[in-house]
Amino acid sequence: MKATILIRPKSGILDPQGLAVETGLGHLGFNVQNAHVGRLVELDVSANDEADARAQIERMCEQLLANPLIESYEIVVEAAA
Template identity: 60%
Template structure:
């Protein structure tokens, strides 16, 4: 089963990449009041059971894909994920 994990810095956490993007957009003339930069990870889990797949991807996200102290993540399961 395919899964997509979207990882973002938690609110209030310093995001230097987001700040750089925000400054660059302003320099190009875009009116923005903030930018946050995250990561997208696509994984394929060797199961057809959605509950089992979600549990596995949640565990992967907590243990390796994200830093739970400073990042949050969301998981999307499905064919198109």
């Protein structure tokens, strides 16, 4: 089952990559605000159904993929082709 995990810095947490992107784009002449940089993880997981896949991925996020202290995550599970 194909899944996409979007990992974002929690609001209020310092996001130096986001600041660098915002500053860099400003120097290039673009007018942008509120830039934030996170991570995108895509993977295929063996699961019985969508609920199982989602539960497994939540455990993956807590154990390895994200730092729950400073990052939030959003899980999108796509039905198997």
